[in-house]
Amino acid sequence: MRVEIITLENGEQLPLLVDADGLPVPSANEWLLTRRDRAANTLTRNLSELIPLFGWLERQQFDLWERISSGKGFTEAEIRGSLLEYLRRARNRRSVHRLSVAPDTYNKRLDTIADFLKSMFYTCLSHLPTDDNKYDRIQANLDMMLSWFSSGRMSPEPAKRTAKGLETDERDYLLRCLDPSKKGYDSYGKRMSRKTEASSESYEVSQALRHRNYVMTVLMLFCGLRRGELLSLRVDDVVTGSAIPQVNVIRRPPDPHDARQPRPQVKRLSRVLPIAPYWARPIDEYITEWRDVLLARSGNDTDYLMLARSGRPISLSQVDKIYRRIRDAHSDNLPSHLSPHALRHTFSQNVFTDLKAAGLTEEQVRRQVALLRGDASEASQDEYLRNEVAKQASSQLLRYQNSLSESFKDVPF
Template sequence: MKVEIITHESGDLLPLLLDSNDMPIPAPNEFIISRRSLSPNTLVRNLRELSVLYLWLESESIDLELRITSKKFFNEAEIKGGLVEYLKRDHEKRRKVKKIVVTPNTFNQRLTTVRQFLSWYIDVVMGAIPFSSSSYEQTLANKQILLEFLDTSFINAPPTNRSQSKGLDGREIDFLLTILNPDNKQAFGRDPAVKYRNYILTSIMLYYGLRPGELLSLRVEDITIGAISSIRVERRQPDPQDTRKPRPQIKRNGRILPIEDPNFAKSIDIYITEWRDVLEEKSEQESDYLILSDDGEPLSQSSITQFFQLLRKKYSNDLPSHLTAKALRHSFSSQMERTLRYSGMDEDKRKQALAYLRGDSSLSSQDVYIAQEVEERAKVALQKYQRDLIMEDIPW
C-alpha cells in the first residue's frame, strides 16, 4: 500500500492511494478529491493516515462497505481495542530503528483524518439507502456510535512550554550572518555564486519570515529594486514546468514586504544581476525562479534542509541544534513581536500585524510569540526584583 502522486498537464498534483497490487482504492481517493482545495502536501499526509486504516481493515479481513450496511456493525472492542491501538503503532518500514508507537500528536492527526473519512464515507453509503428504509435509521445510529467511540479516543498531549523560544538569539543570528556573508574571506562554502545565494536565501528567511515554500516560489520578477524596493509573495497557479518534488508552494496569504535596508537591497540586486546568472549558466534550462541550486536548477526544499544540517555540523559550538528554516521564521516572528510592542502597539493590533507579515490567516497562531515576549518580560522583572531585594539586605 502506497501513495502515488499524479501530475496533470495543468501542473496540478493529485495523490492517490494504491493497494498492494498498485490499484487505486476508490473510497479514500474519492474522499481526497472532495478535499482538493487543500494543499497537495496535506492530501498526501491524509492518504498516508488513511493507509493505516486500510492496513487494519486488510489485517482483519473487513469489507468496510459491507460492515457499514450490515446489522453486525463495529463494536467498542473492535474500534478501541483494535483500530485505535493500530493507529497508535508505527508502521514505517524504512526506519533503521523502529519505534513501537507514534507520538500523541501523530496519533491524533491520524485519528482526526480517519474520523473525517469514516463520517464522509457513511454519508455516501447512506445516500444510496431510501430515507424511509429501516436500514437508513440503523446506519445513522451506527454512525453516531462509531463517531462517539473515536471522539473519546483522542490523547491529551503532554503539556509543553509553548512560549519556549524555538528561534535564535542575537549572538547566534550575528554569527550565522557573519559566516555566510560573502564578503567574509572565512565564509562557509567555496563557490562564490553558491556563497552569495546561501547568504541571500538565509537573509530573506531571517529578515522577512518566509516559509521555505514561499522562498523557493519567489521569481526574479517578485523582487523590486529602486526607490521603493520590495519582495512580493504571490500565490500562483501550479507551474507545470516545475519538476521539484515536493513542489514548493505558497499555502497562505500573499503580501508585499518592503526592503528598507539599502545594503540588503544592494546585495540582492548583485545576486540577481551577477551571481544568479553564473548559477543559471550551469543548466541547459532557463528559469524564472529566484533561488537556484548549485547546478542552476530551481532549488529544492531538501537542499535547504541539507544546507542547515551542514551548518549545524560544522559550527556545532556556535549554532543551536535546532537551526532550521523554521527556526529562522520563529526568530523573525519573535523579534517582530518585540519591535511592535516597543512601538506602543496593543496586543490585538500586534497579532494583526504579525499575521499579515507572516502571511497567516489566523490571529490565534500569533499567541505563541505574544506569550514568549510576556515570559521574557516576566523574567526581566524577576531579576530586577531579586537584585532590589538583595540590595535592601546589604548593611551599610
Template sequence: MRIVSIVHPAGHEMPMLLDGDGLPIPDPNEWLIGRRSLAPTTQSRLLSELVPLYGWAESNGIDIRQRIEGGQGFTEAEVTSGLIEALRKNSKDAKKRVGNSVFNQRLDTCNAYIKWICGECVARHAADDRRTDRIVEIRGLVNDWLTQRVVGQPVSKKSSAKALTADQQAALAEFLHPRFKGLGRTLATKSRNFVAIMLMLLCGFRRGELLSLQVQDITFGAIPSVDVRLRPPDAADRRKPRPRVKRLPRILPLDPVLAHFIDEYIMVHRETLLEQSNLDTPYLIVSDEGDPLSISRLYAICVELRKELEGAVPENFSPHSLRHTFSESMEKALRSAGMDENRRAQALALLRGDSSLASQNVYIEREILERANSALVKYQGFLVTQVDQNQIPF
C-alpha cells in the same frame, strides 16, 4: 499498502493510496480529491494518516464503508482498544509509539474521514429512511470515542529550541556576508546563499515560498518589496518535490540594504550561475548549475551551516528554524510596539501568510510563558534574599 504520486501532463500532482496488490483504494482517494487544493505534501500526509486505519481494518476483516452503510457500526472496544492502539503505533517499528502531536493528527484525520463516509452513506438514502438515523448515530459515537482520546499538550519549548537567539542571528548574518566570509566556493554562490537565508530569516518565508519566487516578484525603487504569489503548477519545473506556495499570497516590504543585496545578486551573480546551464529559468534562487534550487539542496546548505557554525546555531538548524526565528522575533517586536494579543495574532497571520489566527497562538503563548517564568524567578529571588537576611516576610 503504499502511497504513489501521479503527475498530470499539465503539471498537477496528486498522491494515491494503493492496496497490497497495487490497486487504488477507492474511498480514501475519492476523499482526497475533495481536498485537491492542498499541497501534494499535505495530501500525502493525510493519506499516510489513514494507513493505520486501513491496516487495522484489514487485520480485523472490517469493511469500513459496509459497516457504516449497513448500520452495524463499530463497538466501543473496537475503536478505543483496537483502532486507537493502531493509531499509536509507529509505522516503521510497531514496538515504538508515535509522539502526541502525530497521534492527535491521526485521530483528527481519521475522524474527518469517517464523518465523510457517513455523509456519503446518508446521501444515498431518503431522509425518512431509518438507516439514515443509524448512520448519524454511528458518526456521533465514533466522533465521541476519538475526540475523547485527544492528548492535551502544554506550551512547547521544543519549537523554541529551533529558533535562533539575537546573538546567533548576528553570527549567522556575519558569517554569510559575501564580503566578509560567506558560504560557497565562488562569490556568486556566496551571494546566492546569503540572499536565500536572509529572505527566510527576515521575511519568514517557507521553503516552498522562497524557491517559488521569481525575479519578477521583486520590486525595486523607493519602496522595495517582495511579492509572494499563488501560481498554477509549472509543468516545466522538474524539481521533486516541486516547491509550492501553500498559504495566502502577500506583499512584504524590503529593507533598502537587503534590497541592494538582492539587486546585486540578480544583476551580477545570478547571471554568472545561469551561464552554467543552457536553459533559462524565471526562478530567483538557482543552483550552482544554473537550475532552480531544489528543496534538498536548500537543506544541504543548512547542514553546511551547522558544520561551519557548530555551537553558534541550534543543532537542529533547518530552513524551518529561520521561519520560527522570524515568528518569535516579530511577536516580541509587536508586543514591544504595544499591540494587544488579538492584534498581534492578526499581524503575525498577515506577515506569515496564514489564514488562521489560531496558528499564531503558539508564539503568543510562548512569549507569555517566558514573561511568566521571568516574573517567577524575580519572585523567588526576592523571597530567597529576604530569607538570607533573616527577614522572612511570612
C-alpha cells in the same frame, strides 16, 4: 500501500493512494477529490495518514463498506482497543529506537481518519430512505465512533523549548558566518580547503552558493518567508532598484514545468514586503552576478530565484539539508533546532515583540503580524503571544529570585 503523485496537463499535482499492486484505492481517492481546494502537500499528508487505517482493516480482514452499509458498524473494543492502538505505531520499520509516533502525529492521523470515515458513513446514509431500519443504527454507530475518536486524542508533548526561534546572539552569528564578504569560506561558513581555493571554477561555484545561502537566510529572517514561498520566488518578484526595495509573494497557478517533488507552493495570501536597502544589496548582488554562475551549470533556463548547485531550481529537501549542514558546521554557536522554520519563527517573534514595544494594542499586533505573514486568520498569532507571555514570566521569575538572593549575600555556606 503508498502515495503516488501525478501531474495533470495544467501543471496541477494530484496525489493518489495505491495498494500493494499499484492499483488506486477508490474510497480514499474519491474522498480526496472532495478536498481539491487544499494544497497538494496537504493532500499527500492526508493520504499518508489514511494508510494505517487500511493496514488495520487488512490485518483484521474487515470490509469497510460492508461493515458500514450492513448497519453492523464497529464496536468500542474494535475502535478503542484495536484501531487507536494501531494508529499509535510508527510505520517506519527501519526505525527501532521509536516504536510509537509523537502525540501530534497520532492526533493528525485520528482527525484525518475521522473525516474519512464520516464521509463514508454519510455516503451510505445518503443512499438510504430515512425510514429504513438500518438508518438509525448507522447514524448511532457513527456518533459513537466519533465520540471514541474524540476521547482517544493524546495530550501534546510538553514543549522542550519555549522559543522555537533564534536568540539575538545566535541570529547575529548565523549572519556573520554566512556573510559573503568574508573571503576564504565555503557556503556553510567553514574555511575552504586549499584545493578548492586553487581551483577557480570550484571557488566561483562555492562563492555563488555562499551568496545564495546568505540571501535565503536574509529573506526568511527579515521577510518571514516560508520555504515554499522562498522557493516559489521568480527573479522579477524581487525589486531592488526602486526607492523602497520589495519582495512580492505571489500565488500563481501550478507550473507544469516545475519538476520538483514535492513542488514548493505559496499556500497563504499574496503580499508585498518591503526590505531595507542594507539587506537588499546582497540580494541584488546575488541576482546580477552570482545566480548566473549557477544557472550556467544547467542546460535549461529558469526564472526561479533560488538555484541548486546543478543550476536547477532548489528543492524543499535541499533547503532543509543546507541548514542541517550549517548547524553541524557551527554546533558550538548555533542551536540544534536551526531550520528554515526557526528563521521564520524568529522573524515573527521579533516583529511581534517590536510592535508590542511600540505601544500597539494586542489586537493591532495580531492583525499586523498576520498581514506580514500572509495568514488569513489572526488566531495563528496566538503562539507568538504565548511566547511573549512566557518570556515576560521568565524575566519576572528571575527578578524575584534575584531579589531574594540579596538577603543571603552575607550568609556563609
